[in-house]
Amino acid sequence: MINVLLVDDHELVRAGIRRILEDIKGIKVVGEACCGEDAVKWCRTNAVDVVLMDMNMPGYRRP
Numbered sequence: 001m002i003n004v005l006l007v008d009d010h011e012l013v014r015a016g017i018r019r020i021l022e023d024i025k026g027i028k029v030v031g032e033a034c035c036g037e038d039a040v041k042w043c044r045t046n047a048v049d050v051v052l053m054d055m056n057m058p059g060y061r062r063p
Contacts, residue, residue: 003030005046007039007053017052 004021006014006029018029030048033039035057043051 002027002049003047004028004050004052005031005033005039005042005048007033007036007051007057009034009054009057013054 004027006017008014008017011034014032014034018032021027021029031042031046033042036053039051039053042048
């Protein structure tokens with residue numbers, strides 16, 4: 001099982017991606033976050049294999 005965290009500032013986008021991924025055997029959406037900071041906090045306390053993240057969210061800066 002591949003555990004996925006969805007990160008996007010638009011709830012509708014997260015819901016749509018979740019719906020698509022729920023139909024794929026072997027993939028489980030284990031959480032959602034609305035910003036990069038929340039995603040980092042979530043990952044510190046939960047197990048996740050993949051973070052599917054919008055790279056153009058407000059407040060997020062690429063290194």
